Amino acid sequence: MSPQGTGSTAGQQGAGWLPVPDSSLGPVIPERGYLVEEIRDGLYWVTEGMYQCAFMVTGHGVIAIDAPPSIGDRVTKAIRSVTDEPVTHVVYSHSHGDHIGTTDQFSDDALRIGHADTKKWLDRLRDPRRKPPDIVFDDSYTLEVGSQTLRLDYRGGNHALGNIFIHAPRQRALMIVDVFYPGWVPFAGLGLCRDIPGFVDHHDYALEYDFDTLISGHLTRLGRREDVETQREYVTDLRREALRALADVDQVPSWQYVHNVYGMFTNHFNRIASQVAEELLPKWKGRLAGVDFFIHNHSFIMLEALRVDWNAEPFVVLPPPSLIVEED
Ligand SMILES: [Zn+2]
Incomplete structure (x- = not known):
C-alpha cells in the first residue's frame, strides 16, 4: 500500500487549511470506486476512501462486518470479487446507520451478531435496513465459523453504547469503529463521543490486544498500534x-x-x-x-x-x- 493520496487535492493546502501530511494518506481507490484488500489469512477490508468495513472468508460462508451506505452494494461486489461463498454471518460494530445502514444487502437468513445495547437501540428504531441482531451478548462473544475465529468484546461506553472491539487473533487485526482515526485527529466532538472517560480508557484497552493492523471504520488508511499510541498522546x-x-x-x-x-x-x-x-x-x-x-x-x-x-x-x-x- 503506497501513500499516494485519494484525490487530486490530497496532500495540498486548500481553503486556508493546513495540508494533509503524507503519513495520513491512504491507498489510491481504483476507478470502480472501492478498494478491497486482504489483510491476512482470509480477512479483507473494503473502503471507498472515507469509510471502512471488513469481511472474513471462512470456508463455510462469509462473515461480513458492517456495510456503510457510503460504500453501499460495493461491499457485496467486493466480497464477490474474492469468493463465491454466501454471507452467513453479519457482525455489527455498533448501531449507527452510517456504518451498518446497508446491511440489508445481505440475506435475512444471515445471522446478525451485536451487543445487547445495539439490539435495544435497533429494536426501538425499527429500521428495515438494520435488522436487529439475532445473537446478542453483554461482555464477550466468540464467533467461530469454518476455519476462522472472531472475538467480540464490550468494554463499556465509548463513542456509542454497544460499540465493540472485534479481534481477529490469527490475523492479528483489531477493528473498533469511530474511536481511532489513523493519521487524523478524531472527528468533531472527539468522534461524536457519548462517553468521554470511556473513550479515553479505550486507548489503553485497545493496546491490551495482540494486533498490528487496526480497522478504524474511517478515513484514508488502515491503522497500526502506533496510531493508537499517537492518538492517546493527543488526547x-x-x-x-x-x-x-x-x-x-x-x-x-x-x-x-x-x-x-x-x-x-x-x-x-x-x-x-x-x-x-x-x-x-x-x-x-x-x-x-x-x-x-x-x-x-x-x-x-x-x-x-x-x-x-x-x-x-x-x-x-x-x-x-x-x-x-x-x-x-
Ligand atoms: Zn458511530
Missing part, C-alpha cells in the same frame, strides 16, 4: 492543557456577560479553547491531519467532560451579587 495533551487552561484563564472578564449566562460560558470557554489551541497546534500540526479544524471543538468537548464527568476544579461560578452591574 492526553488535550486533557492536560484543558485542565491547565481551566485553572489559568481568569473568569472575571467573562462575568461582564452574566446577564446572558450562555454568553458568559461561551466567552469563558472560547478563551480557554484558544489557550489550548495555542499550546497544542505547534506540536500537532503536520503530525495529525485536521488538527486545525477541530482543536477548538475538541478543547470544548474535553472541558465539558472535565467539568461534568471528572468534576474538575476550579468550578465555573457566577460573580458575587455586589459585582453584577444592572443593564440599562
Whole structure:
C-alpha cells in the first residue's frame, strides 16, 4: 500500500487549511470506486476512501462486518470479487446507520451478531435496513465459523453504547469503529463521543490486544498500534492543557456577560479553547491531519467532560451579587 493520496487535492493546502501530511494518506481507490484488500489469512477490508468495513472468508460462508451506505452494494461486489461463498454471518460494530445502514444487502437468513445495547437501540428504531441482531451478548462473544475465529468484546461506553472491539487473533487485526482515526485527529466532538472517560480508557484497552493492523471504520488508511499510541498522546495533551487552561484563564472578564449566562460560558470557554489551541497546534500540526479544524471543538468537548464527568476544579461560578452591574 503506497501513500499516494485519494484525490487530486490530497496532500495540498486548500481553503486556508493546513495540508494533509503524507503519513495520513491512504491507498489510491481504483476507478470502480472501492478498494478491497486482504489483510491476512482470509480477512479483507473494503473502503471507498472515507469509510471502512471488513469481511472474513471462512470456508463455510462469509462473515461480513458492517456495510456503510457510503460504500453501499460495493461491499457485496467486493466480497464477490474474492469468493463465491454466501454471507452467513453479519457482525455489527455498533448501531449507527452510517456504518451498518446497508446491511440489508445481505440475506435475512444471515445471522446478525451485536451487543445487547445495539439490539435495544435497533429494536426501538425499527429500521428495515438494520435488522436487529439475532445473537446478542453483554461482555464477550466468540464467533467461530469454518476455519476462522472472531472475538467480540464490550468494554463499556465509548463513542456509542454497544460499540465493540472485534479481534481477529490469527490475523492479528483489531477493528473498533469511530474511536481511532489513523493519521487524523478524531472527528468533531472527539468522534461524536457519548462517553468521554470511556473513550479515553479505550486507548489503553485497545493496546491490551495482540494486533498490528487496526480497522478504524474511517478515513484514508488502515491503522497500526502506533496510531493508537499517537492518538492517546493527543488526547492526553488535550486533557492536560484543558485542565491547565481551566485553572489559568481568569473568569472575571467573562462575568461582564452574566446577564446572558450562555454568553458568559461561551466567552469563558472560547478563551480557554484558544489557550489550548495555542499550546497544542505547534506540536500537532503536520503530525495529525485536521488538527486545525477541530482543536477548538475538541478543547470544548474535553472541558465539558472535565467539568461534568471528572468534576474538575476550579468550578465555573457566577460573580458575587455586589459585582453584577444592572443593564440599562
Ligand atoms: Zn458511530
